Amino acid sequence: MRAGSKQTGTGNGHHQLIGVDFHDFIQREQQLTNYELAEEYGITLGDVKDLKKKLSRN
Template identity: 55%
Template sequence: MQMRNSEKGELTHTRHDVFGMDFHDFMVKEQNDTSLELASEFGISLREVKNLKKHLNRS
């Protein structure tokens, strides 16, 4: 069981994508682009953009 937890922890720390996109890239572009531009750029819905922005403000 402990081995599984370690593998899961490693996967969590090595993955940097959300919705199949680079989360850090989203953070950089979020500073200058509108929500519509972000949705178009990353191929996600406006609702998902709103949720990601909301998550960023909590971090």
């Protein structure tokens, strides 16, 4: 059985989003592409997509 998005985030134990300023991320996400956001914050494209997905739920 495949792991869902919630399960994959908790299983690895290594979270790169610790140093991300979420207020700054929200402001910049409308101006920059996913690739530029990943480069700016030093995270992967998958992390950018997951973060946008989580922020859009709230």
